[in-house]
Structures are given as C-alpha cells and as structure tokens.
Amino acid sequence: MSILSLSHISKSFPGVRALHDISFELEAGMVTALIGENGAGKSTIVKILTGIYTPDKGTLTVNGTQRSFSSPRDSWAAGIAAIHQETVMFDELSVAENIFMGHMPTGKGNLVDWPEMRRRTAGLLQRVEANFGPDTKLKDLSVAQKHLVEIMRALSHDASLIIMDEPTAALSRNEIEDLFRIVAQLKAEGRAIVFISHKFDEIFAVADRYVCLRDGEKVGEGDIKQVTEPELVRLMVGRPIDQVFPKRDIAIGNAVLSVKDFSNATEFADISFELHRGEILGFYGLVGAGRSEVMQCLFGLSAPARGSIVLEGKPVSFSAPDQSIAAGIAYVPEDRQHQGAVLPMGIRDNVTLASILQHVRGLFLNRHSEQDAVRKLGTRLDVRAANWEQRLQELSGGNQQKVVIAKWLATKPKVIILDEPTKGIDVGSKAAVHDFIGELAEEGLAVILVSSELPEIMGLSDRVVVMREGRIVSTFARNSWSAEAIVGAATGAREAA
Amino acid sequence: MSFILRNREIALAIIIALMVTGIGIYAPPFVSPDNISYVLDDTSILFMMVLGQMMVILTRGIDLSVASNIALSGMISASLAESSPNLPVITYIALAIVTGTILGLINGSLIAFVGIPPIVMTLGTLAAFRGLIVVYGGGNQVNASEMGAVFQGFPKIPILGVTSTFWIMVALSIGVFVFLNMTRAGRGLYAVGGNPEAARYCGIDLSRQQLLVYTLSGAIAGLCGYLWTARYGVAYSEIASGFELTVIAACVIGGVSIAGGVGTVPGALLGALFLGVIVNALPVMQITPFWQMAISGFVILTAVILNARSEKRGIKLILPEARRAAGGTP
Numbered sequence: 137m138s139i140l141s142l143s144h145i146s147k148s149f150p151g152v153r154a155l156h157d158i159s160f161e162l163e164a165g166m167v168t169a170l171i172g173e174n175g176a177g178k179s180t181i182v183k184i185l186t187g188i189y190t191p192d193k194g195t196l197t198v199n200g201t202q203r204s205f206s207s208p209r210d211s212w213a214a215g216i217a218a219i220h221q222e223t224v225m226f227d228e229l230s231v232a233e234n235i236f237m238g239h240m241p242t243g244k245g246n247l248v249d250w251p252e253m254r255r256r257t258a259g260l261l262q263r264v265e266a267n268f269g270p271d272t273k274l275k276d277l278s279v280a281q282k283h284l285v286e287i288m289r290a291l292s293h294d295a296s297l298i299i300m301d302e303p304t305a306a307l308s309r310n311e312i313e314d315l316f317r318i319v320a321q322l323k324a325e326g327r328a329i330v331f332i333s334h335k336f337d338e339i340f341a342v343a344d345r346y347v348c349l350r351d352g353e354k355v356g357e358g359d360i361k362q363v364t365e366p367e368l369v370r371l372m373v374g375r376p377i378d379q380v381f382p383k384r385d386i387a388i389g390n391a392v393l394s395v396k397d398f399s400n401a402t403e404f405a406d407i408s409f410e411l412h413r414g415e416i417l418g419f420y421g422l423v424g425a426g427r428s429e430v431m432q433c434l435f436g437l438s439a440p441a442r443g444s445i446v447l448e449g450k451p452v453s454f455s456a457p458d459q460s461i462a463a464g465i466a467y468v469p470e471d472r473q474h475q476g477a478v479l480p481m482g483i484r485d486n487v488t489l490a491s492i493l494q495h496v497r498g499l500f501l502n503r504h505s506e507q508d509a510v511r512k513l514g515t516r517l518d519v520r521a522a523n524w525e526q527r528l529q530e531l532s533g534g535n536q537q538k539v540v541i542a543k544w545l546a547t548k549p550k551v552i553i554l555d556e557p558t559k560g561i562d563v564g565s566k567a568a569v570h571d572f573i574g575e576l577a578e579e580g581l582a583v584i585l586v587s588s589e590l591p592e593i594m595g596l597s598d599r600v601v602v603m604r605e606g607r608i609v610s611t612f613a614r615n616s617w618s619a620e621a622i623v624g625a626a627t628g629a630r631e632a633a
Numbered sequence: 634m635s636f637i638l639r640n641r642e643i644a645l646a647i648i649i650a651l652m653v654t655g656i657g658i659y660a661p662p663f664v665s666p667d668n669i670s671y672v673l674d675d676t677s678i679l680f681m682m683v684l685g686q687m688m689v690i691l692t693r694g695i696d697l698s699v700a701s702n703i704a705l706s707g708m709i710s711a712s713l714a715e716s717s718p719n720l721p722v723i724t725y726i727a728l729a730i731v732t733g734t735i736l737g738l739i740n741g742s743l744i745a746f747v748g749i750p751p752i753v754m755t756l757g758t759l760a761a762f763r764g765l766i767v768v769y770g771g772g773n774q775v776n777a778s779e780m781g782a783v784f785q786g787f788p789k790i791p792i793l794g795v796t797s798t799f800w801i802m803v804a805l806s807i808g809v810f811v812f813l814n815m816t817r818a819g820r821g822l823y824a825v826g827g828n829p830e831a832a833r834y835c836g837i838d839l840s841r842q843q844l845l846v847y848t849l850s851g852a853i854a855g856l857c858g859y860l861w862t863a864r865y866g867v868a869y870s871e872i873a874s875g876f877e878l879t880v881i882a883a884c885v886i887g888g889v890s891i892a893g894g895v896g897t898v899p900g901a902l903l904g905a906l907f908l909g910v911i912v913n914a915l916p917v918m919q920i921t922p923f924w925q926m927a928i929s930g931f932v933i934l935t936a937v938i939l940n941a942r943s944e945k946r947g948i949k950l951i952l953p954e955a956r957r958a959a960g961g962t963p
Contacts, residue, residue: 186834208836220834226827228894229820237824238835240817247815402955426951606952 139164139296139328140185140216145194147180154180155352158194162297162328167319169339169360170332172349173372173562178332181349182301185330186218187211199296212239217295219286219303227275232257234274235289260288264318279423280311287318298322299330302560304338309422309627316342334560335589336365350374372563383614384574388598389413392582393465393551395434398443403429404606407443411551411582416573418597419586421626426606427586428470431553435467436460448550461490466544470555470586472533476540479529483521484510486528486539491546513542518568534565541572552576553584558592570596590619602626641888645903652910660917668913670795676909677802678857678864682880683887683905684809684898685853688846690884691826692839693893694751696847698740699854700876701762704868706732706858708766711775711784711868718781725784729859730852736762737851744847745840751847759877766870777866788864798860805853810898822846827894882929883908886936907932 141161147154155177162168170178183189185196187205196203198214205211225234232253233240241256243249257270266284274282283303290298300319304312319342322329333339339346340360348356348371356371391410398407404426411417419427433440436454445452447463454460457467469475478486487510488495495505510524517538521531528536537557544552554573558566573596577583587593593600600617602610602625610625657664682699689696710729713720740758743749777785790797813819824832825842833839862868887904889896911929920928 187836188834207838208834212836218834225831226824226894228827229823233820233823237820237832238817238837240820242817247811248817248820250815403951405952424951429951606955 138162139199141197142181142184143195143197145181145184145191145196147184147189147191153352155184155191158349158352158354160347160354160357162330163345164296164328165323165326166344167323167329167331167342169343169346170330170349171339171346171368171372173564176349176372176562177352178349179301180352182218182299182330182332185211185216185297185299209238212293212295215293215296216299217290217293217297218299218301219283219290220301225274225282225285228273230271230273231261231268231277231285231288232270234285235260235292239293256292257288260291263291264288265314280307283307283311283315287315295327297328297330299332301332302334303331304333304335307423309623312338334563336368339368340365348372369563383595384578386414386574386577386598388415389580392448394446396444396446398430398433398440398445400429400433400438400441404433404603407608409601409608409611411584413580413582414577415598416577416583416585416596418593418600419584419603420588420590420593420600420622421603423588425603425626427603428555429606430603431467431555431584431586434460435465435553461547461549464548464550466490466547466549466552468541468544468552468554468557470559472537472540472559477528477536479536480527482525482527483514483519483531483539484524487513487542487546490543491548494546509546510542513545514539517542517545517572532562532565534561534568537561537565537569541569545576549581551582551584553586555586556588557585558587558589590622594619594622642897642899642903645887645900645907649903649907649910652907652914656910656914656917660914663914663917666794670799672909672913674796674799675913676905677796677798678860679879679883679905679909680802680902681805681853681857682876683883683901684805685850686880686884687887687889687896687898687901688809688813688822689751689850690881690889690891691822691893691896692842692846693826693829694744694843694846695755695881695891696740696850697752697755697877698736698758698762699850699880700873701759702733702736702851702854703858703861703873703876704870705736705762705766705769706730706855707862707872708770708775708858708868708870710859711780711862712770714781714784715775715779719783722783722787725863726787726856726859730855733855733858734848734852737848737854738844740851741844741847745843751843763870770868770870772870774867774869775862780863780866780868785863785866788860798864801856801860805856806898806902813898818842818845823894825893879908882933886933904936 138161141159143159145158146156158177158181170181172178180189184191184205187208187210190204190206196205198216203210203214205214226237229237235257236253241249241252243252254270261268261270264284264287266281266288268277268281274285277285287303303315307315319329319331331339331343343360346357346360346363346368347354348368350372355374389412391412393411394409396408399405407430409417419431421427429438432438434445436457436459439455447465452463454463460467473479478489484506488506491509492501495502495509497505507524514521514524519531519538519542520535528539531539541554541557557573558569561569570592573583573585585593585596594617598614600612600622601608602612602622604626610622612622653664662668686696686699706729709732710725713728714725736758740755744751744754788796788798792800813822821832821837821842824835824837825839829839861873865872883905884896884901885891885904886907887896887902888900889904908929911932915924915928
C-alpha cells in the first residue's frame with residue numbers, strides 16, 4: 137500500500153533547478169533509501185515533504201488524498217515526521233520539551249499539561265530503551281543520546297512516514313545497531329521510512345527499495361536486492377568511480393612529530409605516538425573516543441595538563457593556534473560549517489585566511505599575490521566555482537571542504553591533521569580528497585587522518601592508532617591488521633569476549 | 634555548594650541578602666519595614682520592564698525603545714488627564730497601554746515582516762518616539778498640578794503595606810511566569826532563541842513570535858508610562874531617559890542570555906532587585922550621585938564577566954575516571 141506518492145514534483149531556486157519532474161511512491165512497512173551525491177536534490181525532497189518548501193509543480197498524495205503543505209505543521213498533520221541530518225534541537229530545554237516542542241499536550245485553559253508531557257516522554261524513553269529522564273537538559277546528553285531524542289520526537293507524532301536524513305552520521309557502531317532495531321520495529325508497525333545515507337553498507341543493511349537522484353532528476357529506482365554497490369555508485373555519479381583506494385608507495389622518512397604522554401584532565405590520557413615524513417597515520421575510534429580533543433590540544437586550541445611535543449627535534453608547546461601554524465602544523469577541523477569554512481566570505485578570503493601574512497606588502501595586502509596563491513591552490517584541488525571570489529555558502533559541501541584544505545596548505549605545513557575530511561561530502565569529492573591526501577604524503581608532508589570510516593582509514597593509512605575512552609588502545613601496521621581487529625579494539629569487544 | 638553556583642537565581646538571591654545585611658549593619662534605617670517597602674515600590678517599574686525586555690531577549694532580540702515608549706505613552710495619558718481630569722482612572726491606564734501596544738506593534742511588525750534587525754529598528758524608534766513627544770506636546774511638560782488627583786492617586790494606594798504599583802507588578806510577574814512556562818507560545822520563545830532553525834522545523838514561526846514579544850514589551854512599557862508619570866507627577870520628553878540600559882542591565886545580571894533562549898522570571902526579577910537595592914542604598918551610605926553611576930556600571934560589568942565565564946564551553950568527560958568523578962555512568 138502506498139502511503140505517500142510524489143508525482144511530477146519540480147522545484148527551482150533563482151538560477152538553480154533543484155528538482156525536475158520527480159515521481160515515486162513510498163510504501164507502508166518498507167524502508168526506501170534515497171540516494172544521490174550532495175546537491176542531487178535529496179535535501180530539497182525532504183524539505184518539500186516536511187513543509188519547509190512548496191514545490192513549483194507536481195502533487196503530493198498522502199493515503200489517497202492530494203495534499204499541499206504550507207508549513208511543517210501541515211506535514212505533521214498528514215503523518216510525516218523527520219529526523220534531521222544535524223541534531224537540530226534546544227540545548228537549554230528538557231528532553232520532554234524537545235520532544236514535544238511545537239505540539240505540547242495542553243489541558244485546562246489551553247495551558248501546557250506538564251504531567252501528561254512527562255508521562256508520554258517516559259513511555260517513549262522506555263520504547264527506545266534510553267537511560268536518561270524526561271527532565272534532563274539536552275546539553276547534558278551525548279551526541280548519540282541527543283539523536284535518540286530526535287527519534288523519539290518523530291515517534292511522538294505517531295507518524296506513518298518517518299524520514300531519516302543521515303541518521304547515523306554521529307553514531308557509533310553499537311548505536312547504529314540500536315537504530316536499525318528501531319527501524320525494524322517501525323517497519324513492523326507498518327510505517328514507511330525514507331532513509332538517507334552516504335554509507336552503502338547501511339543502505340544495503342536496512343533498505344528494501346532505493347530511489348536514486350542525480351542533478352535533481354530521478355535516475356533510477358527499484359528493489360535493493362536487485363542491485364550491487366558499484367551499480368548504485370554508477371547510477372549516482374553517472375560514471376564508474378574506483379571505490380578502491382590505490383595506496384601509493386611512499387618511502388617513510390624521519391620522525392617529524394613525536395608526542396609523549398599527552399594528557400589533560402578529563403578528555404584523554406597518556407597519548408604517545410610518532411609521525412614520520414611521508415607517512416599517513418590513521419586515528420580510528422568511535423565518535424567521542426577523544427580523537428578530536430587530542431588533535432585540538434596538539435594544535436594549541438586547549439592546554440594539555442601533561443606531556444610533551446617534539447617537532448623536528450625541537451621541543452615545542454603551543455598556547456594558541458597562531459604558534460602551531462607558525463611552527464608548521466595545520467588542522468582541518470571536523471565541523472566544516474562552524475570551524476572550517478567562513479561561509480559568507482569568498483574563496484580567496486577563505487584560502488588566505490590562515491596565511492595572510494605572506495601577502496602583506498608594507499602596510500597593505502597585495503591582492504595580486506593573494507590571487508596567485510588562490511589560483512594555484514584552487515586549481516590544484518580542483519575547486520569547482522564560478523570564480524575565486526564566489527562565496528562559500530554558494531558551493532557544495534565537497535567544494536567547501538576543498539577550499540578549507542587549500543587554506544591549510546597555504547600555510548605550508550610540515551604536519552597536516554585532517555579530522556573527518558570526507559564527512560558528509562559526495563562520492564566524487566571524496567575520491568578527490570582521498571587522492572589528494574596521498575599526494576600530500578608523497579610530497580613529504582606528515583599526515584594525521586582522523587576518520588570514523590574504516591575503509592577510508594584502512595585504504596589510506598600506513599599505520600592506524602586506535603583510541604577508546606580517551607586512551608590509545610592499539611596501534612596497527614599496514615601489513616598486520618584486519619578490519620575485525622581494528623573495530624574490536626575500538627569497541628573493546630575483544631575484552632568482553 | 635556547586636548546586637548554588639550552578640543555580641544562578643539562588644546565587645543572586647544570596648548575594649542580594651548579603652548585600653542588604655551589610656548595608657543594614659552600616660545603616661540600620663535601610664532595613665526598616667518602611668524603607669524595604671519603599672525600595673520594592675520604587676523598583677516595581679523596573680521589575681515590570683525587565684519582564685518585557687526578557688521576553689524580547691529570549692528571541693535573540695533587543696528593545697532599545699522601551700524608555701522612549703514610557704515617555705510617549707506617559708505623555709499622551711497625562712495630556713488626557715490634563716484636559717479631562719475626572720475620568721475613571723482606568724481610562725488613563727488603558728490609553729497608556731493602548732499607546733504602548735501600538736508603539737510595540739510598530740517595532741514588531743517591521744522586525745518580523747520587513748526583517749529589520751531589532752537593534753537598528755528599536756534604535757530608530759528610541760529616537761522617533763522621543764521626537765514625537767516634542768511634536769505632540771509642543772515641547773511643553775505636564776506638571777503634577779495639571780494632572781489631577783485621580784490620575785496621580787492610583788499608583789500610590791497602599792495595600793497591605795505596599796502600593797498598588799507593587800501589586801500590579803506581582804500580578805504581571807505571575808502572568809508572565811505562567812505564559813513562559815505553561816503555554817505553547819511561551820515555551821516557543823525559548824525554542825526560537827535557543828535554535829531558530831530547529832524551531833522552524835518544529836513549526837514555530839519566528840515572525841509571529843517576534844511580533845508577539847515586541848508588542849508585549851510595548852504594552853508593558855505603556856503601562857509603566859502611566860505609572861511613571863503618575864508616580865513622579867511629571868510628563869515631558871526626557872523622562873526615563875537612558876532607562877532602557879538599566880532594564881537591559883538588570884536582565885543581564887539576572888542571567889538572561891543576550892545570545893537568546895536562556896532566562897527565567899525569578900532570575901530577571903532578582904536582577905532588577907539587585908540594581909534597585911544598589912540605587913537605593915548608595916544615598917543611604919552617603920555616596921554621591923556621581924559615584925552611583927560608576928558603581929552601578931562596575932557592578933554590571935562584574936555580573937557580565939561572571940556570566941561570560943559561566944557560559945564558556947564545558948570540557949567533555951571522556952576518560953572513564955573523569956566520568957566516574959563527575960558521578961555519571963562509567
């Protein structure tokens with residue numbers, strides 16, 4: 137039975153055709169994977185289904201009735217709920233308020249019925265097997281727990297269609313399994329689910345059907361059992377992409393960076409490792425294992441309590457990033473939107489942001505020298521933009537990330553730390569970034585790659601450091617590792633067994 | 634101890650209690666029942682204004698025009714009293730509230746529907762409202778002798794040892810408390826301030842919320858316009874000049890975050906009480922008015938600095954021993 141059908145939906149924004157003539161159906165008790173590269177139109181479809189955008193053309197039919205949504209309220213009323221890509225919630229409010237914001241139960245005199253709201257929240261908490269209470273403030277929860285709140289929010293609407301937009305992006309392996317258990321439960325209850333993910337293993341694990349978009353058009357749909365991963369990739373990008381990582385053969389040089397007994401009070405302890413010229417050192421672990429915190433401390437964003445850093449034979453310590461940058465360390469942060477790219481600024485300004493002193497001539501900035509630098513780096517990283525002054529907010533996530541990497545290369549670093557460099561970017565840009573990481577190592581840079589994607593870590597790294605709960609638990613060399621061993625170390629599964 | 638430090642309202646209440654005790658030891662008349670009732674009465678207008686401003690700040694906005702609103706609403710209401718001094722007092726009050734509401738509606742609709750940034754919009758109306766007083770009154774002032782007894786008498790009616798003004802403030806505080814905690818629209822203010830994008834996804838309309846808070850802020854300023862002119866027995870273009878800054882300062886001291894989404898009625902009231910006590914205590918301690926300004930400013934800065942520290946990003950608890958020490962699950 138079809139719960140919702142889209143027919144001939146089109147949507148344009150000034151200068152951009154976001155969706156063109158999209159039609160597909162969502163069935164009860166089925167998980168439909170919506171796949172496509174970033175910018176293919178997935179988010180636009182989600183926004184149309186949730187009443188944020190109104191389509192220019194086409195119709196939505198919900199349970200046999202044609203509907204048009206002019207606000208998110210209309211969309212809920214029709215039984216549609218969404219779990220969004222980034223947990224978009226209210227840190228200062230309680231779990232119960234977060235779940236019921238916008239549709240709080242009311243009693244006498246139209247006043248909010250707090251006891252009823254708590255009671256219903258407690259019921260939902262039990263259903264998802266959460267171990268926190270209705271009155272806990274959201275800011276006191278972990279990322280994964282916040283995600284559960286999002287899921288409960290969708291459940292609180294008793295929706296017949298639930299949209300999950302990259303629901304696993306911030307989850308660890310165990311939490312992903314919990315999520316899949318909830319998805320199965322929702323399926324069994326006869327709800328329709330739209331599942332959006334960049335990770336193929338998840339799509340194949342959870343979806344029944346797929347709908348594939350490319351450049352705002354539907355390029356394929358069908359039963360997930362009838363396709364293979366390479367076929368889906370081909371559909372998405374319109375050309376075959378080699379998903380295997382060709383590991384470059386690079387001679388490993390002398391130690392560039394050596395970190396010893398690095399610790400701070402609450403986030404990590406006893407971190408020691410060596411990094412060599414031409415080496416790619418992977419840092420693997422679950423989300424929240426403390427990897428980013430170590431890197432931020434190394435980069436001078438926070439102060440360590442103990443430990444030492446030796447850079448090219450000299451002991452160093454940084455109290456702020458300007459010192460670490462000057463010493464030759466670059467850090468491409470995990471959160472591109474907030475820590476990496478300055479979205480309202482142009483490409484040129486972004487690229488020269490961390491190396492602006494190179495372009496000072498006397499009292500003023502030399503625009504020509506800036507432009508030269510941007511042209512060189514932008515071309516090298518294959519940034520796709522109308523011109524070098526285009527604002528970053530107008531670029532796709534993948535191109536934004538290339539600009540951020542260019543910014544750090546402009547500082548001419550000796551050590552570059554890449555924290556989840558391909559998080560949330562499309563397959564095409566991802567391959568370009570992977571290729572580029574190899575190139576950097578080949579040029580003699582020492583690279584630290586923090587990533588939660590095992591294929592990426594195993595494909596690119598020479599060695600992998602595994603962290604769990606703030607400590608290094610294992611280090612694996614390229615020839616003696618296995619996916620099972622690395623994941624086992626990260627989750628602590630081997631100890632439990 | 635850590636509970637007290639974490640709970641801003643309790644910390645502030647303790648500081649105020651210590652302050653009052655200290656002043657009481659130095660100058661015992663300050664803590665006489667008569668004087669305490671005077672201080673509460675004298676601070677009542679600030680209490681009310683803080684509630685209106687807090688609702689605006691919760692949505693990440695600011696209303697700089699409130700003091701000008703007081704002056705204009707007060708002037709219009711006082712002019713009616715001058716021409717017809719024997720109408721029922723509710724007429725004067727209603728006229729002031731209606732005037733204030735309209736002024737708030739002007740702010741609210743331009744901010745909500747034209748998208749003018751609140752600070753720019755209300756900076757404009759701050760000047761414009763005061764300008765209108767001169768245009769409206771021709772630069773004249775309405776004095777106590779011209780307002781009549783009905784107009785001036787009402788705010789000073791004593792009930793249970795304090796004035797009616799104080800009880801109006803109590804009623805308004807309860808009303809705002811219920812609104813913020815027990816209604817969907819009230820909780821929605823915390824949502825739009827805390828995370829506007831998420832609020833939108835929850836079906837909460839920012840524009841409607843903005844229209845609501847600036848209108849409410851205007852209505853409260855209108856009411857206070859009547860109370861102010863009647864209490865002090867004068868209406869002219871300069872009354873309450875600069876008062877908007879005192880109101881905003883009281884909000885900040887009371888823990889209302891300028892970044893939006895954080896603030897409580899008890900906190901805001903305590904912030905106002907804090908400033909009220911200081912302003913009334915300095916003369917008792919024989920400190921000149923010139924020092925009053927400097928000391929008030931210093932206190933505000935201290936409060937803001939403490940606030941800035943408490944709003945710093947907390948470090949994460951990742952190491953198992955750190956989580957155990959914090960009392961969480963290992």
